[in-house]
Each structure stands twice: as structure tokens, then as C-alpha cells.
Amino acid sequence: MTQELIMDAAANGLSGRTAEIMRRYNEVFQRHDPSALAELVAEDCVIENTVPAPDGARHLGREACIGLWSAIATQPGTRFEVEETFVAGERATIRWRYFMADGKSLRGVNLMRVAGGRIVEAMGYVKG
Structure with missing residues (x-):
């Protein structure tokens, strides 16, 4: 097996x-x-989210990230549709559509990074 194939196999595993x-x-x-967030989020996780516009807010640390995502996940009357998840090594791009309680929706994307088996970075953007 050549070095290139070994690197490809390692990248595929990651x-x-x-x-x-x-x-x-x-x-x-x-x-x-x-409930699964506790296993998925790293201690040093950073979220840059979409509100307040135009620059969003930065959330630092495991507790802050789990708190933000928990609040979003449990918001009554809302739902997410995952349109596509693309993964390359430790990075992922998630295209989504968020339906609010009033029936309106918006589209967005999260740029995610994983290290050591946990999420360490999430940068969210919405379509304006």
C-alpha cells in the first residue's frame, strides 16, 4: 500500500x-x-451563532454551548429539516431549514469542526 492510500484510508476513517x-x-x-449533547460537545467548544444580526454572538465553553443548543432544540412549535450534511475529515457542513412556531422558516448553514471525538467549533450563518 502506498503512502497516499494510507492517508486516504485515515481520512475516510476520520x-x-x-x-x-x-x-x-x-x-x-x-x-x-x-440529552446527547453532553457526550458530543468538547470542553473548549466555541459557537458563533446567527443572532443578534448582523454579527451574531460568540459562546465559549461546553456549558455555554450546551445551554444554547438545548434552548434551540427544545423551543416549542419549531423544527429543523436537515437538507444536507457534508463531511470531510474533521469538518462538516450542515445545510438546514428552521421552521419557527409561527410557520415562517429560514435557511442556514453550520460549519462544524470535530476534534477528539467531540464538537469543538460551530459557526452558524443564515440566508438573508
């Missing part, structure tokens, strides 16, 4: 692990159940 973490992360919002 992508597979990241894809599984993203699958479990997306389920939090699909099921409105944030």
Missing part, C-alpha cells in the same frame, strides 16, 4: 467518525432532545 457525530448532533434537533 470522516466516518465525524459523520456519526454529526448524525447524533442533528438528532438532538430532530427529536427535541438535547
